[in-house]
Amino acid sequence: MKGTYLGEFEEVVLLAVAIRDGDAYGAAVVNEIEQQMGRSVNLGAVHSALHRLQEKGLVKSEMGGISPERGGRRKRLYSVTAYGRRVLEEVRQLRNQMWDAIPRTAWS
């Protein structure tokens, strides 16, 4: 297993997989990110991130069924593993903890 450090883009992709629970495949993740963040991403970048996440054990994948809109081609469906969920929560917690530590005066 590679290091568990989660990059910014990896985090975004992992979140997108979590959002699209049960129907997270390459194109869907691209759409999700584009909609949520309003920026265009390359399919290659997404797949690369998914590949890395899988190697780190944060997501798992299985081949889905045949769908007619893809010309009979199969999808690889990703889902967040328990470890992945824990890492997400840890990240979130870390963020919150840091948010809380910001002094009020800092905003003025």
Add this chain to the structure above:
Amino acid sequence: MRSAPTPPRFAQRLLRWFCAPHRLDELEGDLDELFQQRAQEVGLRRARWRYWRDVLSLMRPFVIKRQHTDYPRPTNTTMIRNYLTVAFRNLAKNRVYSFINIFGLASGMAVAMLIGLWVYDELSFNKQFKNHDRLAMLWQFVKFDVEKASYDVMPIPLAQELRSNYPDFEAVGLSKTRNVIVAAGERKLLKTGNYVEPDFIDMLSLNVVAGTRFGSNDVNTILLSQSLANAMFGTGNPLNKLIKLDNKQTVKVAGVYKDFPANSTFTDVTFLVPWKFFAANDENAKLDQNEWDSNSYQIFVQLRPEADFDQVSAKIKDIRMKRDNPPGYKPEFFLHPMAKWHLFGDFKDGVNTGGLITFVWLFGSIGVIVLLLACINFMNLSTARSEKRAKEVGIRKALGSLRSQLISQFFSESLLIALLSFVLAILFVQLTLPFFNQVAEKQVTILWANPWFWFAGLGFSLLTGLIAGSYPALYLSSFQPVKVLKGILRANRSATIPRRVLVGFQFTVSVTLIIGTIIVFRQIEHAKDRPVGYNRSGLIEIGMNAPELYRHYTALRKDLLNTGAIVDMAESSNSITEQSGGTTAISWKGKKTGSKPLVMSNYVTHDYGKTVGWQLKEGRDFSRAYSTDTASIVLNEAAVRLMGFKNPIGEVVRRGSPNRDYRVIGVVKDMVKENPFRPVSPSFFALDYGNVNTLTIRLAPQLSAHEALATIEQVFKSYSPDSPFDYKFVDDQYAQKFGTEERIGRLAGGFAVLAILISCLGLFGLASFIAEQRTKEIGIRKVLGASVFNVWRLLSKEFVALVLIAFCLGAPLAYYVLSGWLQNYEYRTDLSWWIFALAGAGALLITLLTVSYQAVRAALINPVKSLRSE
């Protein structure tokens, strides 16, 4: 259905190329989905653009990397390895066929290769000279009689005329070839060399490796070829050494040049001496300086780059006729380009009629034919054998082989055999080259470094492999496995027709070659058996190069006679196997005005007739008893016919300059001095002790030649201690006249034997195959009471019929070709019917011998053995 927008096809193809197969489905699906979606949202153009970006962004290692599996993944190479294994097993299993196949094809290829190398050598003749496409030699057509004759000898002043008045020439050089005794210290050698003007050196871009070339002011210098320099001075430095020519004048070695290449006209030229030296020392050359009608010298020219040979020839044609006193033989000068010297050297009545190029064509076609024969064998045997393998095809197909795989299997097998043969052929060529070079009188080598050689050889092997493999590859692979494995497949008779046609063709060629060889040899024998008009046995000739040999005729002859080593000795104006000159300035009573026939002139001493043993038909020989014989003349039969004398003895012939009357005292039988395939020219013999250059001696028959020659040499040394005792047997000289014909005969004979051998190999293979195929049939026949003879007849019948058909085709072909060839010879053998009968019988005999071995073997098999297994 609405037509969906399509993603960029090239990007798709790119993806399919780099993407690992197990990920392709998923990625293509993603790409397609996004593309369709974007096409609706942002338009087709941007969607395609994004598609491209996505594909490029996917070029990452994890996408490209192929999935690893534990199962073997057979590739094409694995299958080819299997094909090769099967091919080698097949070769090893059928050793006889493999041997016949590979050996036959290899020998065919070797013959073709040898001939190819020979043709290449002939075609590259004289091509080594840098300016070879601009060099030419002066020739002239002259008209003595009805036909125009052609000569390559010119008058001296023509060179100056061309140089000063015709700007088309870049360089003009006179040349004279001579055999000269070159002597330095104790070393004395008789060598051929040229006296040339300095321009000659430039024209041939002579490669001077030591010292310097001579210029226009040098006179007493000499350039030696490397080989002569070695022979004369060994490892010592030849430069500035003194060399004595013909025991007369001394010249200094100015330089050494690299020998002229073996396949060039000048290969025999071993030294070059300035023309000025020749003009100052040679008696004839001194007289001929301004003589327009004395033609004895060669002129070489180099044209300017833009000049054209034909146009310049037209300009110089009438140079002589435009001058004063045009001679009666009407000379027409023309240029003979260097490219044509070797292969197009024959002229007939003012037209170039080819020359050696005929042989290039002849041998070229023989090479192609022999190769074709070998290919036919190869194809016949491959196809015949391949039917045996129908079962293999069935099983392979049942196991899932595709047709294309079977096709490539059979092709790879025949290519393997073809390539093996090619390697073997190169080996054969390498081994036989020394022998071939000896027969063909060449110095040919394999062109290891020439890409064209490899290109042609390998290209040809591939082609043979493909053609030979095409039948099994395309036909056998189309079988239905069910039928093949059930054994329904039986080769129908029509399948053997192409094979029979090919065998028939082979035999047609063989019969033609047999007939051709017999006739070539008969023609040579015919000319050799021709009565020559004198007696050649024990006759030797010595060139009179050294001045001491002259003016001692009587004393020398007496000394030699006293030793008892000789029968007689005489001197003459040229060798008895040559005819060096003739004259048109000769007249007789009843000569037609206007006709200018050439009569060959021979100057001899009193003892000439006795020495050579000529046969007097009428009258008497020259005799010292008649002092009037200095004004007597002996004619040959041809001359008598030309002059139309009824009673030649006592007639008067006017000749010489100034004209004098000569009385005919004798007529001799025609002596063959020139081409033995042509009629003898009209000739006369007259006494002239000054105009001689050859000593003729008949050795005493009671002594061995060795003893006699040793004695003669002693006498010679006492007269001319400084010249080498260099004699030639007239026998040998005469035999050399048949050199070309014998070479053709030997080569054609060799190729004919090979062609027949190759045909027989093929026949042997086919016969054994057929015998094997019909084993069961023969077994049943024998059980039913057939005798060995019956079976033998059964198997031989087919081949005998083929040979008969081949003979019917080959004999007229041979007749046509050879009667054309014999037309070249005025003295020729006739095409008797028995030659054809002999060739036919020979071909039949060879066929029967070849086939019988197999047929008898098949007929002797015990039927119990051949029938017990099914």
